[in-house]
Amino acid sequence: MKSSDVIKHVKGESIFVDDMPVPQGTLYASVFDSSIAHGKITKLDLSEAFKVPGVVKILTYKDIPGENQIGNIIPDEHLLAEDTVEFIGEPIAIVIAETEMTAKKAKNKIKIEYEELTPITDPREAYEKGSVIIPPRIFSMGDTENSFSECEYIIEDRVEISGQEHLYLETQGAVAVPAEGGGVKIYSSTQGPTAVQSTAAKVLDLKMHQVEVDVLRLGGAFGGKEDQATPWAVMVALGAKLTNKPVKLILHRHDDLRMTGKRHPYSADYKIGLSKDYKILSYEVTFYQNAGAAADLSPAVLERTLFHTTNSYFIPNVKATAISCKTNLPPNTAFRGFGGPQGMFVIESAIHKAALSIGVEPYIIQKKNLLEEGSKFYYGQVAERVQRFKVLERSREKIFI
Amino acid sequence: MKKQTIKFVLNENFIQTDVNPSLPLLDFIRKGKHLTGTKEVCKEGDCGACTVLLGELVDGKIKYKTITSCIYPVGNCQGKHVVTIEGINKHELLLQQQIFADENASQCGFCTPGFIMSFTFYLLNNTKYSHDEAINAIAGNICRCTGYHSIIRAVDKVIAELKDVNEQNHISYLIEKNVLPEMFLDIESRLKEIKLDQVEANEKSSIFIGGGSDLFIQRPDDLLERNVTFLDQKHLNYIVENNNRIELGGGTTFEEFKQSAILQKIIPTLERDIDLIASLPIRNSATIGGNLTNASPIGDLTIILLALNSTITLSDGISERELPLSEYYLDYKKLNKNPNEFIKAVWFDVPQNNFHFSFEKVSKRTYLDIASVNSSMLIEIDDNKIKKIFILAGGVAPVPKLLNETNQFLIGKEISLATIDSSLSFAQNEISPISDVRGTAEYKKFLLNQLIKAHFLKLFPELINEKEIV
Numbered sequence: 083m084k085s086s087d088v089i090k091h092v093k094g095e096s097i098f099v100d101d102m103p104v105p106q107g108t109l110y111a112s113v114f115d116s117s118i119a120h121g122k123i124t125k126l127d128l129s130e131a132f133k134v135p136g137v138v139k140i141l142t143y144k145d146i147p148g149e150n151q152i153g154n155i156i157p158d159e160h161l162l163a164e165d166t167v168e169f170i171g172e173p174i175a176i177v178i179a180e181t182e183m184t185a186k187k188a189k190n191k192i193k194i195e196y197e198e199l200t201p202i203t204d205p206r207e208a209y210e211k212g213s214v215i216i217p218p219r220i221f222s223m224g225d226t227e228n229s230f231s232e233c234e235y236i237i238e239d240r241v242e243i244s245g246q247e248h249l250y251l252e253t254q255g256a257v258a259v260p261a262e263g264g265g266v267k268i269y270s271s272t273q274g275p276t277a278v279q280s281t282a283a284k285v286l287d288l289k290m291h292q293v294e295v296d297v298l299r300l301g302g303a304f305g306g307k308e309d310q311a312t313p314w315a316v317m318v319a320l321g322a323k324l325t326n327k328p329v330k331l332i333l334h335r336h337d338d339l340r341m342t343g344k345r346h347p348y349s350a351d352y353k354i355g356l357s358k359d360y361k362i363l364s365y366e367v368t369f370y371q372n373a374g375a376a377a378d379l380s381p382a383v384l385e386r387t388l389f390h391t392t393n394s395y396f397i398p399n400v401k402a403t404a405i406s407c408k409t410n411l412p413p414n415t416a417f418r419g420f421g422g423p424q425g426m427f428v429i430e431s432a433i434h435k436a437a438l439s440i441g442v443e444p445y446i447i448q449k450k451n452l453l454e455e456g457s458k459f460y461y462g463q464v465a466e467r468v469q470r471f472k473v474l475e476r477s478r479e480k481i482f483i
Numbered sequence: 484m485k486k487q488t489i490k491f492v493l494n495e496n497f498i499q500t501d502v503n504p505s506l507p508l509l510d511f512i513r514k515g516k517h518l519t520g521t522k523e524v525c526k527e528g529d530c531g532a533c534t535v536l537l538g539e540l541v542d543g544k545i546k547y548k549t550i551t552s553c554i555y556p557v558g559n560c561q562g563k564h565v566v567t568i569e570g571i572n573k574h575e576l577l578l579q580q581q582i583f584a585d586e587n588a589s590q591c592g593f594c595t596p597g598f599i600m601s602f603t604f605y606l607l608n609n610t611k612y613s614h615d616e617a618i619n620a621i622a623g624n625i626c627r628c629t630g631y632h633s634i635i636r637a638v639d640k641v642i643a644e645l646k647d648v649n650e651q652n653h654i655s656y657l658i659e660k661n662v663l664p665e666m667f668l669d670i671e672s673r674l675k676e677i678k679l680d681q682v683e684a685n686e687k688s689s690i691f692i693g694g695g696s697d698l699f700i701q702r703p704d705d706l707l708e709r710n711v712t713f714l715d716q717k718h719l720n721y722i723v724e725n726n727n728r729i730e731l732g733g734g735t736t737f738e739e740f741k742q743s744a745i746l747q748k749i750i751p752t753l754e755r756d757i758d759l760i761a762s763l764p765i766r767n768s769a770t771i772g773g774n775l776t777n778a779s780p781i782g783d784l785t786i787i788l789l790a791l792n793s794t795i796t797l798s799d800g801i802s803e804r805e806l807p808l809s810e811y812y813l814d815y816k817k818l819n820k821n822p823n824e825f826i827k828a829v830w831f832d833v834p835q836n837n838f839h840f841s842f843e844k845v846s847k848r849t850y851l852d853i854a855s856v857n858s859s860m861l862i863e864i865d866d867n868k869i870k871k872i873f874i875l876a877g878g879v880a881p882v883p884k885l886l887n888e889t890n891q892f893l894i895g896k897e898i899s900l901a902t903i904d905s906s907l908s909f910a911q912n913e914i915s916p917i918s919d920v921r922g923t924a925e926y927k928k929f930l931l932n933q934l935i936k937a938h939f940l941k942l943f944p945e946l947i948n949e950k951e952i953v
Contacts, residue, residue: 084587091592092580092599094520094568101519186704249627251524251532251593301522301593302627335525 087299098301099255099271100332108257109138111321111331112185113314114175114192115341116167119201119410123165123174127193131177134191136184138325141176141317145324148287152316154277154309156215159376159413161285161316167196168375169412171341173313178321178329205349205370205407215377215406221388223460224399229364233355237436241352241428245372246345248417252301254342255332256315258322265292266319271300272311281312282319293319305416309378310342345417346383347372348424354432360442360450362397367428369404371421374413380406383414386421389460393426394470395448396457448474490677491560494518494570495666497673504558504713505692505706507699508550509533511557512567520568520596521552524625527700528554528765529851531624532597536604537767538564538670545671548738548767549604551623554699555768556692556706558713562677564670568596571603571664578661579603579641588637590628598624601763602638606662610653612642622850623762689822693734694768697777714772714825722746727833733772733796733826737761737784740771749791749833749840756787756842762851772826775808778816780884781854781877787842789883790859790875791831798827815881836870838863841938845930847921854878855921856930860938867946869893874938876931878921879914886910889935898946903939907932 090096128140143150143162153159163174175192179185202208230236256270265288272278275295282293295315300307314331321329333341348369355364369387373380384404391402402425433451437444452470459465490499493516502511509526512518512535524532528551537560538547545564552565571577576584579602589595598621605620606612617638626634645660657663690711692698698706719734722743729745740746741757750756760783761769774784775795785808793808797820808829811819834840844857856878863871872893874886889909896902916927940947 084584085590087592088584088587088589089576091589091595092576092583093572094522094596094599095572096592097519098522098593100513100523103517183704183707251522251530251591251625251627253524300591302591304627335527 097298098252099257099269099298100252102257102269104257104330105259105328108328108330109178109180109321109325110182110185111318111329112177112179112182112189113173113317113331113333113337113341114177114189115337116163116170116172116174117194118167118196118198119170119203121167121196121198123163123167123194124197125193125195126174128175130193131188131191134179134184134188136180137177137188138180138327139178139321140188140192141178141320141324142174146285146320147323148283148285151284152281152313153377154281154312155379155381156377158215159378161313161320166199169410171412172375173317173341176317176321178325201410203409203411205347205372205405205409208372208407208409209370209405213408215373215408216381216384218403218405219384219388220401220403221391221460222401224364226364226366226399226401229399230353230355232357233363234358235356235436235440236353237432237439238351238353239432239435241348241350241431243348243350243424243427245347245414246417247339248302248304248306248342248344250300250302250304250306253333253335253338254307254311254314255330256311256318257328257330258315258318259328260322260326261292261294263292264288264323265294266322267294267296268315268319269296269298270311270315271303271307272297272315273300273303273305273308274311277309277312278315282316285316286319286323304418305420306342308416310413310415341412343374343378343411343413343415346380346414346421346424348387348428350424350428352428352432354436356436356440356447360440360447362395362433362447362451364399365392365397365429365432366401367391367403367432369402369424369428371404371406371424372409372411372414373406374409374411376408376413377406378413378415379420380414383416383421386419387425390422390425391429393429394453395429395451396453397451445474445478487558488680489557489561490679491562492564492670492673492677494566497677500557502557503707504556505709505711506557507703508535508552508555508557508560508565512552512565518567518569522593522596523553524593526553526703528696529625530594530597531601531621531762531764532594534597534600534624534764536564536566536570536600536607538566538674540671540674543675545674547604547607549601549764550768551696551764554696554703556695556699556713558692558711559695559715561713561716562674562679564674566600568600570666571600573661573664575661577603577663578644579606579637582640582644583634583637586633586637586640588629588634594624594626598626598634602641603662606641606645606657607654612645614639614642617642619758620763623764691776691825693770693773694736696765696769697773712825714770719772719827720770724833727835728830729833730828730830731771732828733770735771737766737769737771737774738763740784741766750787750842751840752842759844759850760784765851771829775811775826775829776818776820778812778818778882780815780880780882781857782883783842783844783854783857783877785883786857786859786875786877788829788831789885790840790861790873791834792861792873793829793831795826796828796830797824799823803827809885812882834861834863836863837865839942841942843934843937843941845934853921856916856927856934858931858934858938860935862942864898868895868897874910874935876910876914876934879916879927879931881915884914886913888913898939898943900947900951903936903947907935910935
């Protein structure tokens with residue numbers, strides 16, 4: 083299948099948000115963000131910044147006409163920080179000026195003081211301290227405890243999985259233009275136009291129909307613009323609403339890297355039990371998901387980890403516990419696989435560790451336990467036309483031979 | 484700030500502008516001229532999405548190269564031809580564009596113009612094509628969607644279509660084959676018509692820009708407000724050999740360094756070594772003088788030129804002085820240099836007798852990354868005995884470090900694994916690495932040991948048994 087865009091792409095004629103000609107009088111936004119991971123804002127002085135010639139407005143949460151709330155699944159995330167900050171890169175104020183350079187210069191003149199609080203970056207520590215996004219979720223099937231007693235081999239260990247940066251080539255950005263009757267039109271590089279529309283309406287205190295969202299295309303997203311394209315789009319909409327002029331914001335790469343969430347790091351404990359002939363009889367696992375400072379899409383990502391806990395294997399007795407832990411990092415978010423890879427990585431690690439301690443090739447255990455025609459999943463679905471074995475053999479040929 | 488009119492050709496248009504010469508070319512192209520096919524992605528020359536062609540008259544003939552326009556100042560474009568994707572586009576697709584489209588070598592499209600520009604340059608700059616060289620030419624371009632296989636397929640298909648290259652009229656041949664637009668035919672004469680203003684001496688300035696590939700990453704905003712001198716306009720790029728002495732102009736680029744037959748005689752692995760260091764567009768802009776003056780303790784060319792016992796010529800535009808390169812570095816990022824001095828030239832004597840040279844580096848990413856530790860070694864031997872030796876190490880001290888004690892210990896010794904092993908404790912005593920993003924102090928100490936062994940193993944495989952190395 084061919085993308086209808088590809089002819090424009092190879093000529094560099096495809097138009098992305100930053101490529102659109104801007105209307106006359108367009109203003110530029112720059113976002114002032116927290117330099118500490120956790121603390122109370124004791125003083126915010128905008129006076130020097132406001133004196134920079136060309137500065138039009140500097141917005142804080144106090145300027146928001148509607149709700150200061152951008153949380154999608156759970157309403158737990160401010161557009162602009164109020165009294166406390168919970169991660170480095172948390173937006174606090176938006177400078178709106180006549181040029182990009184002026185906005186940036188003025189931003190650097192904002193003075194802030196904090197009373198620092200101890201940050202948490204480790205999900206296990208967060209869990210111990212009761213800092214969670216949602217209560218633990220458990221998926222279970224069969225009876226793990228009893229089945230361990232039937233196992234010839236039992237292996238337990240811990241797995242650490244790091245995060246990952248999306249590095250979509252086009253950074254986050256949006257342009258908003260005031261529309262008739264007090265509405266706004268937003269050009270956004272988002273995977274979730276409806277999220278942008280409803281959130282902008284909520285923050286700006288508008289009806290949904292007063293907010294139009296236009297998404298021509300995205301320069302890569304990979305999940306990173308599913309929920310996290312929203313704040314920037316809402317910020318320019320807020321700016322356009324309050325200045326009655328078009329406002330543009332394209333994040334510099336460094337700002338994007340610092341301020342936006344990544345793939346969730348996970349820490350996990352597992353216990354796997356195998357019979358003498360390498361059948362996996364029992365598997366227990368606890369996932370500590372590092373969600374960052376707000377829910378974002380973490381609960382949904384967490385569920386996906388649970389769905390993929392046993393990867394392509396049939397294991398009769400499983401107990402998987404997953405905890406979305408709240409830490410002082412930028413809220414982590416969707417990323418290709420959406421939690422699946424983390425679930426799969428732990429079971430594969432368990433199989434490799436088991437293979438190592440038994441002294442067989444991991445492939446032997448993998449092959450022995452693949453889903454078969456008729457295997458049942460957690461909710462009773464029956465696997466049909468199972469291709470797992472073929473896939474494993476073919477990938478083995480590609481990789482090892 | 485001193486005003487300077489900048490004149491160049493952008494695609495097919497003559498440009499005469501008084502814009503701030505420290506403005507990155509990318510900003511001029513996108514924001515000033517609304518040529519939006521050239522993309523801003525990393526703004527530090529690492530991804531290639533902003534790649535443009537830059538043509539320059541060399542001995543009356545136009546010579547093109549690629550640069551990353553995000554970290555290249557407009558001030559360096561005087562009298563040149565800047566070509567963006569819009570400049571090569573025709574109404575119908577070019578051969579390479581058609582094949583990229585056919586092979587789905589583009590998904591989101593944001594990196595694509597950069598790939599097309601890098602690849603077009605490869606086709607333009609070479610008359611014989613090979614898979615490996617073509618891939619190397621696009622090594623500075625990042626794509627996050629495709630996983631690269633469709634791009635590699637497209638590249639192979641294009642070069643297969645261009646087997647019968649006519650070397651006499653390469654540009655005409657490429658125009659006939661629908662690789663280039665006709666614009667390229669008369670650019671040479673158009674550049675010759677540009678009358679450049681006399682370059683005013685501006686040595687009072689405390690900032691000198693060579694290729695800009697580091698300064699425009701570190702402090703682009705600051706440069707807009709400073710008085711700067713563009714060394715590019717002094718044309719200090721040359722490599723000559725005279726009476727057993729090799730002299731390089733301070734403005735010599737990494738790519739010119741790599742391609743130099745004179746230097747390849749001294750460093751047989753030069754091409755591999757330099758490919759490791761930086762991607763083609765960076766090699767095309769980064770200069771020797773810039774690398775040395777950057778004063779990074781892990782400057783790759785710095786480590787190489789130090790091992791060759793180089794001397795630098797510093798100039799303030801009026802007078803000149805010579806200084807052994809090893810005396811240029813006082814402390815971390817502290818130089819034995821007046822603010823109004825720049826490196827005009829670097830020279831070293833051709834090593835005599837039975838000498839060998841080796842450069843090694845380890846970085847987090849194998850290619851195109853800042854070294855965790857790098858090292859170079861110049862060694863002269865006589866009957867397997869070490870007569871002279873200079874081992875340099877980067878990333879293990881505040882300055883690029885000559886391992887004096889280690890070298891002293893090794894002189895006069897026979898080359899063997901035992902000798903090398905005993906020399907390592909001297910090396911360890913001379914260095915003081917710090918833990919940072921590129922590795923812990925402990926790891927860097929380990930790396931240096933391994934790199935010293937690697938030098939000897941590479942140069943003297945008959946004297947060292949690889950299997951015995953730990």
